[in-house]
């Protein structure tokens with residue numbers, strides 16, 4: 569008699585800034601992940617809410633010396649501290665981790681401008697993903713989930729084309745393979761990477777989807793799920809007035825055509841990589857976990 573055993577492989581989940589906005593959404597993320605406790609996952613998170621835009625504002629003030637950089641940075645800091653204060657006790661180790669991350673940018677802002685904008689952009693703006701992932705990982709650990717935080721600057725190795733860095737696929741695949749461990753969920757940041765000489769880089773706005781696709785490919789995972797504030801892919805942007813229809817199943821080319829028509833719902837490079845590697849992509853609503861959303865592939 570032949571016994572068939574279905575071997576379940578890893579899945580990659582990405583959580584974007586559109587759903588990670590406050591302490592409540594991080595608690596909800598914990599509940600969602602508890603229902604996957606028996607599975608093998610890797611997790612990618614973006615910056616919370618509009619943090620990337622806020623950090624771009626800090627950078628612009630720093631470069632133009634308009635005197636507002638410190639005030640704008642204090643708002644970013646306060647936002648994350650408020651979220652953390654809702655989730656952790658006053659003596660939790662997270663506070664040291666957060667201030668270690670914040671101080672890297674504080675040091676830059678205290679100094680005169682010595683470098684070019686693209687380089688400074690990446691050193692400052694990468695903070696959003698680092699802070700959010702640090703908070704999320706610590707919260708999930710406190711909830712007993714097997715998460716291990718990894719700094720994507722040591723996983724996704726890139727060139728030094730700051731703000732639009734290109735990923736070295738071979739070097740990054742090796743780093744990701746080394747980081748993978750049994751019975752532990754790898755959690756890392758989207759959008760950011762690092763050069764071989766330890767400078768932070770970014771992959772272009774909305775690049776977290778691309779990071780998640782790369783990780784899915786490197787980990788040979790079954791599928792990638794982007795958890796979003798929409799319940800799937802529509803024929804047009806559902807936030808705009810025109811009537812649109814949800815597509816429960818579509819091909820990579822159909823999804824690419826929707827993006828070409830202007831829909832900013834998935835990063836183009838992510839879709840190209842998934843198509844090339846024949847990796848299925850799901851877009852599912854964070855608001856309703858029972859809903860399968862849209863399946864591309």
Ligand code: ADP
Pocket residue numbers: 583584585586587614774794795796797798800801802803804805806807826830831832833834
């Ligand atoms: P994330 O935070 O995960 O990166 P995004 O904000 O980039 O999420 O993408 C989700 C948004 O994409 C939705 O809020 C929606 O308004 C918008 N969107 C634009 N076009 C479409 C489309 N064709 N189908 C679904 N959502 C779309």
Ligand code: ASP
Pocket residue numbers: 584585614615620621696758759772773774775776777
């Ligand atoms: N946080 C980055 C951005 O807002 C990357 C991403 O969310 O995909 O562009």
Ligand code: MG
Pocket residue numbers: 584774777833
């Ligand atoms: Mg996005």
